[in-house]
Amino acid sequence: MNASPHDRRSVLVKLVMAGAALIGAGFAGLAGLVAAPRLTRPARRWRRALPLTDVAGTGPVSVVIAERHADGWYETRKQTVVFIDREGDGFRALSAVCQHLGCRVRWDHGQTQFLCPCHRGVYDRDGRVISGPPPRPLERFAVRVNPQTAELEVEL
Amino acid sequence: MKRVAAALTAWLDDRAGIRAMRRRWLDEPLPPGTGWWFTLGSVLLFGLGLQTVSGILLALYYAPTPDHAWDSVRFITLAVPGGHFLRGLHHWGASVVVVAAGLHLVRVVVFGSYRKPRELNWLFGLALLGVILALGLTGYLLPWDQRAYWATVVSINIAKLTPVAGEWIAGLLRGGADVGALTLTRWYAIHIVVLPAVLGALVIGHLYLMRRHGISGPIERQAGVPQTFFPYQAARDLTVCGAVSVVLAGLAWYGAPELEAPADPTSSDFVPRPEWYFLGLFQLLKYFPGRLEVFGALVIPGLAAILLALLPWIDRGRSREWRSRRVVLGAFAAGVTGVIALTVLGALDRSSRTSSWSVRELAGAVLLTSGDRCTKCHRADGAAAPIEAGRISRAQDWLAMHVADPEVIAAGLREPLPSDEREIAAIGAALARLRAGPAPMLDDPTRRIMVVMNATCLGCHIIDGVGGTDGPELSKVGRLYDAASIERRIVNPAAVKPGAQMPALGGKLTPEEIRDIARWLAAKK
Numbered sequence: 039m040n041a042s043p044h045d046r047r048s049v050l051v052k053l054v055m056a057g058a059a060l061i062g063a064g065f066a067g068l069a070g071l072v073a074a075p076r077l078t079r080p081a082r083r084w085r086r087a088l089p090l091t092d093v094a095g096t097g098p099v100s101v102v103i104a105e106r107h108a109d110g111w112y113e114t115r116k117q118t119v120v121f122i123d124r125e126g127d128g129f130r131a132l133s134a135v136c137q138h139l140g141c142r143v144r145w146d147h148g149q150t151q152f153l154c155p156c157h158r159g160v161y162d163r164d165g166r167v168i169s170g171p172p173p174r175p176l177e178r179f180a181v182r183v184n185p186q187t188a189e190l191e192v193e194l
Numbered sequence: 195m196k197r198v199a200a201a202l203t204a205w206l207d208d209r210a211g212i213r214a215m216r217r218r219w220l221d222e223p224l225p226p227g228t229g230w231w232f233t234l235g236s237v238l239l240f241g242l243g244l245q246t247v248s249g250i251l252l253a254l255y256y257a258p259t260p261d262h263a264w265d266s267v268r269f270i271t272l273a274v275p276g277g278h279f280l281r282g283l284h285h286w287g288a289s290v291v292v293v294a295a296g297l298h299l300v301r302v303v304v305f306g307s308y309r310k311p312r313e314l315n316w317l318f319g320l321a322l323l324g325v326i327l328a329l330g331l332t333g334y335l336l337p338w339d340q341r342a343y344w345a346t347v348v349s350i351n352i353a354k355l356t357p358v359a360g361e362w363i364a365g366l367l368r369g370g371a372d373v374g375a376l377t378l379t380r381w382y383a384i385h386i387v388v389l390p391a392v393l394g395a396l397v398i399g400h401l402y403l404m405r406r407h408g409i410s411g412p413i414e415r416q417a418g419v420p421q422t423f424f425p426y427q428a429a430r431d432l433t434v435c436g437a438v439s440v441v442l443a444g445l446a447w448y449g450a451p452e453l454e455a456p457a458d459p460t461s462s463d464f465v466p467r468p469e470w471y472f473l474g475l476f477q478l479l480k481y482f483p484g485r486l487e488v489f490g491a492l493v494i495p496g497l498a499a500i501l502l503a504l505l506p507w508i509d510r511g512r513s514r515e516w517r518s519r520r521v522v523l524g525a526f527a528a529g530v531t532g533v534i535a536l537t538v539l540g541a542l543d544r545s546s547r548t549s550s551w552s553v554r555e556l557a558g559a560v561l562l563t564s565g566d567r568c569t570k571c572h573r574a575d576g577a578a579a580p581i582e583a584g585r586i587s588r589a590q591d592w593l594a595m596h597v598a599d600p601e602v603i604a605a606g607l608r609e610p611l612p613s614d615e616r617e618i619a620a621i622g623a624a625l626a627r628l629r630a631g632p633a634p635m636l637d638d639p640t641r642r643i644m645v646v647m648n649a650t651c652l653g654c655h656i657i658d659g660v661g662g663t664d665g666p667e668l669s670k671v672g673r674l675y676d677a678a679s680i681e682r683r684i685v686n687p688a689a690v691k692p693g694a695q696m697p698a699l700g701g702k703l704t705p706e707e708i709r710d711i712a713r714w715l716a717a718k719k
Contacts, residue, residue, distance in 0.1 A: 073366070074366075075365040075366055075368060075369050075370060075376075076369070076370050076371070076376065077365050077370070077371050078371065079371045094663070094664070096663050096664065097663050099663070102460050109260070109370060109372070109374035109375040109376060110369070110370055110374070110375045110376040110379075111375065112259065112260055112261070112374070112375035114260065114374070114375070116372070116459075117459060117460040118460075119460050138351075138487070139347070139348045139351040139352060139479075140347045140348065140350075140351045141344065141347070141348065141466065142460070144659070147656055147663060147667050148667055148669075155465040155466075156344075156348060156465065156466055157479055157480055158480070167484070169483075170483060171479065171480065171482065171483040171484060171487055172483075172484070173484045173485050173487060
């Protein structure tokens with residue numbers, strides 16, 4: 039039984055289409071593999087922040103915690119800004135990243151509030167939202183006192 | 195000569211069919227009454243061509259890495275011949291493209307040109323507008339200055355608001371866990387390869403569809419003989435493009451806006467603002483606090499885009515006359531007014547925070563130039579290059595180390611200086627500011643008191659955002675006390691307010707210093 043030329047043509051059409059689709063899928067897979075972001079963060083660990091005596095309780099003290107950080111091929115010092123304050127007998131560490139769109143908040147001594155310059159987010163001393171667009175309070179980090187060095191450490 | 199040209203043309207025509215091609219491309223008959231309104235698309239095409247050429251020229255020098263991007267842009271501006279103009283051209287060219295695209299869109303809606311059978315071309319046009327805005331957004335990051343960095347942080351966080359896939363999209367845009375080196379290379383590739391390729395394909399599709407259906411022509415069909423595109427409409431196109439070029443060259447002559455300081459993820463004194471064509475969206479965000487955010491960021495702009503895309507199917511009547519399209523045109527006019535109003539409001543809503551130099555920065559600038567602390571080496575014929583505004587490229591932590599211990603790079607050159615933490619902090623702050631521009635000129639008494647105030651007052655008081663927190667903030671102390679009262683408080687605080695914690699400075703500072711400081715503070719209102 040001989041296949042008619044018409045059948046041969048339609049089989050060939052399907053083969054060509056399947057081949058082209060396979061090549062396309064290969065490229066798409068490669069693009070997905072390469073372009074996928076590298077999102078792994080290093081695990082949290084305790085980092086030295088500042089001597090205990092530097093936190094007087096008159097308001098949050100901002101500390102820049104720097105560490106070596108691999109940003110792809112580029113090695114840099116990642117700097118994290120943390121506000122440290124007294125809270126009852128203990129301490130509180132708040133992230134300086136506004137929970138709205140990620141701008142850097144600053145502590146206003148006059149108004150005793152954290153202000154975000156971008157879209158006017160306002161937080162109180164505990165990091166709770168007072169007004170403006172932020173959907174959540176400022177992120178809190180764990181703080182502990184290192185009794186040997188009399189320094190505060192923050193878990194980042 | 196003429197014979198050679200004719201022979202060459204004949205030879206080319208024989209092989210490539212250039213005469214038929216010319217007829218096909220340039221002799222398109224246009225409906226009678228096609229006029230100046232129909233030049234807007236050509237202006238847009240011209241602008242896109244200009245961006246391509248200026249972008250390629252910029253790419254000859256630009257380096258997309260966090261440690262070199264800012265320097266390479268500064269190099270283009272300062273050292274490449276014509277670089278200042280080139281960067282201005284690319285910057286302002288982007289605005290020309292956005293304006294031309296906007297006006298072209300308004301023209302198409304007002305003339306009802308999207309009606310059947312041109313619906314598909316309308317969609318191509320909207321996709322082009324999206325690509326143009328994406329080019330503006332991705333290009334904004336590349337100079338890697340404060341403005342670039344923070345605008346990108348904000349726009350990536352807006353993408354994060356997308357329901358379900360938000361985190362994934364933000365990750366794809368960032369490339370890494372944070373905005374950094376991987377984001378910069380990624381946006382660079384998107385800006386110079388991916389988007390231009392998509393743009394080129396869309397432009398070809400747009401032009402092909404335009405030619406396939408012919409241009410829509412005036413709202414009401416006019417009597418007369420069709421004119422060919424070349425040279426009649428081409429002359430109008432050239433006139434408008436010429437006028438736009440003159441304006442653009444004038445803007446480019448003044449160059450692009452100055453570079454801000456290099457991107458600094460820890461700074462909190464920078465207020466990010468988007469490019470003007472995103473100001474409307476930026477303003478819209480302010481009206482939707484908390485969990486409603488997604489409405490301002492995505493839902494409203496998304497609905498507007500969907501409505502625009504559906505226009506050819508919403509507005510389906512036969513006549514393109516305004517009278518029969520009142521509802522559609524009214525709604526469109528309201529939308530355009532809304533966009534313009536939001537943009538104007540966004541432009542007016544500037545933060546009150548000034549970017550004037552703080553006491554610490556000014557003190558640092560004075561210390562850099564007084565005595566021979568720095569100028570011993572950093573001078574015209576010295577061992578190191580003079581310190582010039584806009585020409586500081588070392589990283590901030592290197593500078594901090596160098597200021598504290600200059601011998602790190604020049605062992606044995608001289609004795610280490612007695613280090614004073616506050617002076618070192620001031621010099622570091624001044625160097626950071628000098629990256630972006632020169633320090634303000636001060637008279638001699640002010641120069642002196644800046645150094646004194648940095649060493650004395652800032653230990654306990656905040657002035658303009660910098661200083662210690664043991665004493666009250668002094669940024670607006672002039673509202674409370676006059677110069678004489680401030681002077682008494684500096685000489686002996688306890689005499690004015692019994693039990694005051696502040697030490698008497700009468701013996702530590704000279705009477706002139708105290709007088710000048712009091713006058714300076716009294717002016718802070």
